[in-house]
Amino acid sequence: MSEKYYLGIDIGTYETKGVLVNIKGQVISKSAKKHEMIVPQSGWAEHRPNEDWWGDFTYVSNDLINKSGCDPKNIKAVSASTIGPCMLPVDKQGEPLMNAVLYGVDTRAYKEIDYLNQTIGEEKIFKFNGNSLTSQQVGPKILWLKNNRPEIFNKTYKIVNGTAFINSRLTGNYTTDHFSAAFVNPLYDIHKQNWSNELIDDLVNLEQLPKLVWTDDIIGHVTAKAAKETGLAEGTIVTSGTIDAAAEALSVGVIGTGDMMMMYGSTMFFISITDKILSDSRLWYSPWLFKGEHSLMGGLATSGTLTHWFKNNFAKDLRGEDIFIKLAKEAEQSPPGSKGIIFLPYFSGERTPIHDTHAKGTFFGLDLTHNRSDMYRSIFEGIAYGTKHVFDTFKELNYVPNKLYGVGGGTKNNIWSQTTSDIIGLNQILRKTTLGASYGDAFLSAYACGDLKKEDINNWNGIDYEIEAKNDNNDIYSKGYSNFRKLYENTKNLMKEMDD
Numbered sequence: 001m002s003e004k005y006y007l008g009i010d011i012g013t014y015e016t017k018g019v020l021v022n023i024k025g026q027v028i029s030k031s032a033k034k035h036e037m038i039v040p041q042s043g044w045a046e047h048r049p050n051e052d053w054w055g056d057f058t059y060v061s062n063d064l065i066n067k068s069g070c071d072p073k074n075i076k077a078v079s080a081s082t083i084g085p086c087m088l089p090v091d092k093q094g095e096p097l098m099n100a101v102l103y104g105v106d107t108r109a110y111k112e113i114d115y116l117n118q119t120i121g122e123e124k125i126f127k128f129n130g131n132s133l134t135s136q137q138v139g140p141k142i143l144w145l146k147n148n149r150p151e152i153f154n155k156t157y158k159i160v161n162g163t164a165f166i167n168s169r170l171t172g173n174y175t176t177d178h179f180s181a182a183f184v185n186p187l188y189d190i191h192k193q194n195w196s197n198e199l200i201d202d203l204v205n206l207e208q209l210p211k212l213v214w215t216d217d218i219i220g221h222v223t224a225k226a227a228k229e230t231g232l233a234e235g236t237i238v239t240s241g242t243i244d245a246a247a248e249a250l251s252v253g254v255i256g257t258g259d260m261m262m263m264y265g266s267t268m269f270f271i272s273i274t275d276k277i278l279s280d281s282r283l284w285y286s287p288w289l290f291k292g293e294h295s296l297m298g299g300l301a302t303s304g305t306l307t308h309w310f311k312n313n314f315a316k317d318l319r320g321e322d323i324f325i326k327l328a329k330e331a332e333q334s335p336p337g338s339k340g341i342i343f344l345p346y347f348s349g350e351r352t353p354i355h356d357t358h359a360k361g362t363f364f365g366l367d368l369t370h371n372r373s374d375m376y377r378s379i380f381e382g383i384a385y386g387t388k389h390v391f392d393t394f395k396e397l398n399y400v401p402n403k404l405y406g407v408g409g410g411t412k413n414n415i416w417s418q419t420t421s422d423i424i425g426l427n428q429i430l431r432k433t434t435l436g437a438s439y440g441d442a443f444l445s446a447y448a449c450g451d452l453k454k455e456d457i458n459n460w461n462g463i464d465y466e467i468e469a470k471n472d473n474n475d476i477y478s479k480g481y482s483n484f485r486k487l488y489e490n491t492k493n494l495m496k497e498m499d500d
Contacts, residue, residue, distance in 0.1 A: 004076040004451075005068070007232070008441025009060050010244050011082040011162055013037050013102070013266040013305070016056035017438045020064045020075070023451060025443070025460030029067035030435065031060045037266075038099060043357070045106040045348070046099035049088055053100070053162055054169050062231040077237035077445035078170070078222070081437045082162025084243035085183035087141040089156035094168050097152045101145075104136035105267065105301050105348040107357040112140035112147065120186060120199050122281075128199055129185040130277060130285035134355040136299070137185040142204055156208060163241040164210045170230070170238045171220030176210040177240045179295070182286035184209065190277065193287060215242045215289035216448045239448035244437040245269040245297075246289055248407055251440030251461065252431045255454045258402035262428065264410020264417070267351075268300040268387055272394070272401060282353035282393050289444075290454075296399065298352035298390035302345055303383045304409060306361075309347065310379060314372055324413070331377040331415050336422075336473040338374045340365045342483050343382030346495075350386070353393040354488070358496040364487055380416045381477075384423040385484040391424050405429050406467065407436065421469040423477045428467040433460070 005028060009018040014037060020028045035052040037045055047053060057080065065072055088100040101108070113133045117125065126132055133140055138161070146153045160168065164176045181188045181195070187203065189196040195206045213219055217240045227234040241247075249261035249271045260272040274294045279285035284297040311323055318326050346359035363375060394400070406428035410416045421428055433439055443460060446452045 002074050005074055006442045006445045007075050007078040008438040009057055009080050010437035011053055013083055016060055018060035018064050019435055019438045019442055020068050021442045029064045031063035033059050043107040045102040049096040049100050058229045065231045072233040077449050079239040079441040079445035080166045080241040081244045081247040081441050084161050084180055085138050086161045087138050088160050090158050091155055092157045101141050104351045107135040107349045109140035109144040110357040112143040125186050126281050130190045130279035131185050132281040135357050136351055138183055139185050139187055159208055170222055170226045173220045174210040175213045175219045177215040177242050178287040179246050179289055180243050213240045214291050215240045239445045247437035247440035252405040252407045253457050260401035261405050264408035266304045268303040270298040272296050280397055300386045301348040301351045306379050327376050328413055328415050330373040334373040334377040337476040337480055338378035341374055341378040342487050343378040345382045345386055352390050358499045360495045380419050384420040385481050388424045417467055421467045425469050427469055430464045431461045432464040
């Protein structure tokens with residue numbers, strides 16, 4: 001009998017990655033393709049669906065198959081994840097009617113958030129969905145579309161996220177998993193786990209939303225048209241897929257209550273698994289990937305994006321492919337505390353726990369003794385202080401992770417990952433395979449087929465090492481964190497005034 005393979009592809013903010021694996025989790029081939037995040041104006045963030053999503057998917061899929069030399073008929077199943085939550089209107093032919101509006105980094109719908117909170121009521125929305133309305137929620141962005149692009153809204157057949165868009169291209173079916181759906185607030189009822197227009201009946205026809213499925217559901221098979229474009233065999237099983245952060249969490253072994261993932265990506269994202277609905281207006285709640293399980297989450301709006309911004313604007317003198325390594329070495333020359341610089345990482349507003357679309361990025365405390373290394377180190381400390389702010393909020397709900405798994409590109413940056421552990425006071429477990437969400441997608445496709453159990457991820461991806469939190473600089477970081485919190489509190493009104 002021929003060996004069976006499983007294909008996973010993840011579409012991120014700046015890059016699409018894919019892997020082809022066997023039943024043991026061994027990587028047969030891998031591929032990647034870069035794309036850009038479009039920022040038409042301040043507060044907006046977009047992707048081109050046909051080029052950045054489907055175009056990348058078809059490229060990576062074909063590349064994986066060609067590199068592996070395997071017969072496409074031996075690929076048993078495929079699963080995709082994408083950045084989320086996003087909002088994309090498509091017509092009856094499934095064609096995008098505009099660029100996709102991205103997740104919480106896109107803050108264009110702040111007026112719609114205020115409107116929905118005022119007309120429905122913040123407490124009512126929170127009880128219904130388990131989440132407050134923020135830039136991370138899709139509902140206000142649908143209302144923005146209706147208010148600002150009525151000509152597009154009136155042509156809209158379906159409103160989808162990235163994964164639903166990919167699945168529709170692969171199978172012709174529009175589906176989304178419950179984990180993703182919970183972010184379509186105020187249209188998802190967490191208690192009934194279903195779409196609902198109970199809170200607002202004139203925002204969208206519920207038939208315009210994808211069919212709800214669980215993440216381990218098989219949602220269809222690759223069509224003849226999709227087979228020609230992707231290189232996959234017609235009839236290949238397609239499983240639900242999910243948001244990238246959830247797939248990444250699964251890839252590092254977040255499978256039980258008390259497990260938590262900290263993802264260092266373009267943004268920071270935190271996912272914990274709980275055995276009951278645990279919600280707080282400062283954080284995010286969603287049903288977990290599998291029926292009967294729950295998750296509590298947090299996220300910073302910008303993190304890795306800030307390192308790109310700094311490189312592009314303050315390191316133009318550096319050359320080569322290792323610019324980030326050179327900058328990290330420079331940052332290590334600056335002492336803990338960055339010689340007094342406090343950095344607020346709110347370059348696209350902020351998500352949890354302050355949910356402030358008006359928040360602004362800040363280097364505070366600069367003087368003539370500071371240099372590039374101090375500024376770059378302060379970025380990592382500022383992101384870590386923002387992370388601690390989220391973890392302190394979890395702690396207020398009596399949630400402290402039993403196991404904290406670090407994942408993403410930032411784990412390869414020693415000063416970033418070590419500083420984070422030192423500031424939050426928790427060790428991080430790192431797995432051997434750091435392929436991220438695409439690896440989780442491949443695992444999900446095998447799990448949905450019934451070929452694996454959840455616990456098998458520990459065999460797929462063993463533990464590499466642990467980052468131990470050091471307490472040598474507790475006094476410095478404690479003072480820095482206190483100043484970080486005070487700086488935002490003392491400037492947030494001015495930040496809002498700047499947008500008025």
